[in-house]
Amino acid sequence: MARHADFQTALDLFSDWRWRLNNLYFIVDKEGNRVQFKMNWAQEQLFEGMHYLNVILKARQLGFTTFIQIFILDACVFNKDIRAGVIAQTLGDAQVIFRDKVKYPYDNLPEEIRGAVPVVKDSATELMLANNSSIRVGTSMRSGTLQYLHVSEYGKICAKFPEKAREIRTGALNTIQAGQLVFIESTAEGQDGHFYNICEDAQVKQRQQTPLTELDFKFFFYPWWKSPEYAIDPTGVVITPEFKKYFEKLEGFGIKLTTWQKAWYVKKAENQLSDMKREFPSTATEAFEASVEGAYFADQMAAADIQGRIGHFPHVEGYPVHTISDIGMDDVNSVWLFQVLPERVRCIGYFEHTGTGMDGMLDELERRREEHGYIYGTHYMPHDIKVREWTRGGMTRIEIMLAEVQRRQMGTVNKVERAFVPDRIQGTRRMLGKMEFHQAETDQGLKCLRNYRREWDDDLSVWRDNPRHDWASHGADAIGGLALIFTGLAPEPLPPQKPLVVPRGSVIAPPIEQHSSGRIRV
Numbered sequence: 001m002a003r004h005a006d007f008q009t010a011l012d013l014f015s016d017w018r019w020r021l022n023n024l025y026f027i028v029d030k031e032g033n034r035v036q037f038k039m040n041w042a043q044e045q046l047f048e049g050m051h052y053l054n055v056i057l058k059a060r061q062l063g064f065t066t067f068i069q070i071f072i073l074d075a076c077v078f079n080k081d082i083r084a085g086v087i088a089q090t091l092g093d094a095q096v097i098f099r100d101k102v103k104y105p106y107d108n109l110p111e112e113i114r115g116a117v118p119v120v121k122d123s124a125t126e127l128m129l130a131n132n133s134s135i136r137v138g139t140s141m142r143s144g145t146l147q148y149l150h151v152s153e154y155g156k157i158c159a160k161f162p163e164k165a166r167e168i169r170t171g172a173l174n175t176i177q178a179g180q181l182v183f184i185e186s187t188a189e190g191q192d193g194h195f196y197n198i199c200e201d202a203q204v205k206q207r208q209q210t211p212l213t214e215l216d217f218k219f220f221f222y223p224w225w226k227s228p229e230y231a232i233d234p235t236g237v238v239i240t241p242e243f244k245k246y247f248e249k250l251e252g253f254g255i256k257l258t259t260w261q262k263a264w265y266v267k268k269a270e271n272q273l274s275d276m277k278r279e280f281p282s283t284a285t286e287a288f289e290a291s292v293e294g295a296y297f298a299d300q301m302a303a304a305d306i307q308g309r310i311g312h313f314p315h316v317e318g319y320p321v322h323t324i325s326d327i328g329m330d331d332v333n334s335v336w337l338f339q340v341l342p343e344r345v346r347c348i349g350y351f352e353h354t355g356t357g358m359d360g361m362l363d364e365l366e367r368r369r370e371e372h373g374y375i376y377g378t379h380y381m382p383h384d385i386k387v388r389e390w391t392r393g394g395m396t397r398i399e400i401m402l403a404e405v406q407r408r409q410m411g412t413v414n415k416v417e418r419a420f421v422p423d424r425i426q427g428t429r430r431m432l433g434k435m436e437f438h439q440a441e442t443d444q445g446l447k448c449l450r451n452y453r454r455e456w457d458d459d460l461s462v463w464r465d466n467p468r469h470d471w472a473s474h475g476a477d478a479i480g481g482l483a484l485i486f487t488g489l490a491p492e493p494l495p496p497q498k499p500l501v502v503p504r505g506s507v508i509a510p511p512i513e514q515h516s517s518g519r520i521r522v
Contacts, residue, residue: 017074018047025070026108028100030061037105042222043067051218052178055198056185057287059224059280065152068183069101072148076133077109077117083134084148085141087172089157089164094137095124097152102127102135139164142171147180149173155186158193159294159453169194178214188278188287190295190451192472196288203284221287224280225261234263242306243269250282274302289446294453296425296467297476300432301450309436310446315348316341320377320411323365324485326478333361334474336445336482337368345482347437350445352474358401366408376411380485416481421467427483428476448475 014020018039025037039047042062046054058064072084086102088094106114106127121128126136141149149172151157158165176182186195202219205212212218224230239247243266247257257265269276275298281287289305304310315321319339326334337349349368353360368374381401402413437446451472467473 014078020074020078021047021070024109024113025074025105027066027070027105034108037066037070039067041226041228045222046220047071049218049220050181051212051216052180052214053182053217054184054220055195055202055217056183056220056222057188057199057281057284058185058220058222059227060187062222062227064183064185064222065097065150066101068150068185069097070105072135072150073102073105075148076127076129076135077106077113077131080131080133082148083144083146084136085146085150085172085175086135086137087139087141087149087151087157087168088137089139089153089161091125091139093152094139098125098127098135098137102137140167140171141175142167144175145177146172146175149176149180149182151182151184153186154184155189155193155195158195159189162193165194182217184217188281190453191288191447192451192470199284199288221284223255223282224265225255225257225282230264230268230280231258231260232264232267234259237263237266239263239266242308245308246306253283255282274298277302277305289450294468295450296452296454297429297432297449300429301446304432304435304437310439311437312440313346313348313436313438314441315339315372315374315438316346317373318375321348321374322377322380322411324380324416324478324482325361326382326474326481332471332474333357334445334448334478335361335365336442336475336478337365337374338482343434345431345435347435347442347445349438350442350475352444358404362404362408362410365410369410376405378411379405379413380416380481381413382416382481416485424477424480424484425467428480431479431483445475445479448472449479452476 022038023036026034027037029035040063042058043064046056046064046067056064069086072086076082076084086094086097088097103122106119118130119127120130121134125138126134128134151168151172154165154168157168173182184195184198188196188199190196198217199219202217204210205216206219210216239262243262247262250257265276265280268280272279277286277289295301316339319341321337321339324336324338332352332354334352335350336347338345338347351364353364365376365379369376379401381398398413398415405411405413432449439446448471452475453468453472455466455468467476
């Protein structure tokens with residue numbers, strides 16, 4: 001009877017998935033030691049709350065890759081006829097995951113289990129067991145049907161390898177039938193790509209408490225401050241005013257940090273710089289607003305965030321409102337609205353329009369004037385506007401624009417000359433330190449600035465010197481034009497005591513000083 005009871009107890013334990021995960025597997029920890037795997041707080045939450053399709057936005061070093069691999073390995077060892085796949089950025093990354101997170105835990109299982117379910121095929125990319133269950137790794141999984149799929153660092157794949165991301169979306173994700181398990185996990189990589197879209201859609205359903213079907217993704221977010229490891233002795237750690245303001249902002253979201261957590265964050269940020277909010281986000285929104293790899297203006301946008309220059313910065317009455325425009329992909333017109341204030345430039349609006357040409361842009365500017373009471377100054381236009389309907393009766397495009405602006409009593413027009421891309425980028429970096437943004441009205445433009453990046457060379461695995469030409473280049477190139485115009489930022493006249501009154505038929509423009517360089521100072 002005792003033996004039967006012992007056998008029954010063992011049978012009950014081995015039937016308990018949680019017990020198996022926490023008692024059967026060994027891994028190599030961060031210090032290089034062989035240790036028994038035990039679920040941490042984050043892994044436990046995922047285990048308890050997992051859905052069929054799971055998308056995980058995370059801070060670094062929380063162990064999700066390890067947990068998911070052991071979870072899938074366990075399913076293959078204790079169930080027959082399972083097919084599981086793991087996708088990583090590169091084949092080298094996939095093979096490292098396979099070696100350290102699949103093969104090592106299997107090789108360190110109790111001998112009795114390995115004897116009952118031996119390996120029948122073992123390579124650098126696949127583990128086939130005698131029960132006809134297998135795990136394979138790679139950079140895509142188009143063939144076959146999978147019951148388990150893990151996509152590691154999908155945000156980075158979407159950012160660096162858009163074609164690979166498309167292959168995963170159309171291939172691997174279509175190998176999973178309704179009711180099977182998918183884990184997509186990543187740190188954030190800008191407000192672009194399929195990973196961002198999945199997270200956004202899943203968050204909307206989460207906020208609206210929409211019941212999830214087997215084909216809906218469930219959103220999981222794991223910020224740095226929930227991890228007990230991310231805290232140090234605050235002795236000697238100086239919290240600057242910028243960080244104090246940031247921590248106060250978090251308190252407004254209900255995130256109250258200890259002095260030990262604040263000290264850890266400040267010291268970690270000294271090394272991470274502009275990558276801090278991406279690698280160790282405090283909120284899901286912050287994660288996607290943070291810099292992306294290869295982004296030209298990562299440090300400058302991070303500084304604007306920390307210094308509080310992105311927020312509530314509305315139109316200041318009495319100062320003229322200027323615009324700077326650029327023509328992007330597919331004739332997308334990007335327009336920034338800004339004011340030159342003492343020692344700074346304030347961006348108060350941004351919009352894009354397609355296929356409406358000059359008239360569409362001016363209609364929108366006129367609408368904003370009526371809504372906000374703007375007094376327009378100068379509309380700065382690119383040197384070459386490649387939109388056919390902007391050409392009329394032999395007049396130059398700038399002449400047409402000037403005539404229409406004067407007819408509508410909306411200021412004047414000036415042309416921005418062509419500049420070398422490196423000059424424009426360096427000028428933008430310098431100027432961003434003197435700019436503030438009214439977030440509610442410039443949100444899309446801010447996304448452009450955060451996501452404007454270099455091209456990635458897939459063959460050489462390096463960033464190229466030239467910019468990636470995509471949706472983000474629209475708004476970024478326009479700001480680049482602004483940086484080239486203003487070599488210095490002399491403040492415009494202070495606003496009068498009474499609101500400016502524009503006589504009918506007059507044209508308002510800022511005083512212009514022409515320099516030998518051909519650039520203009522306001």
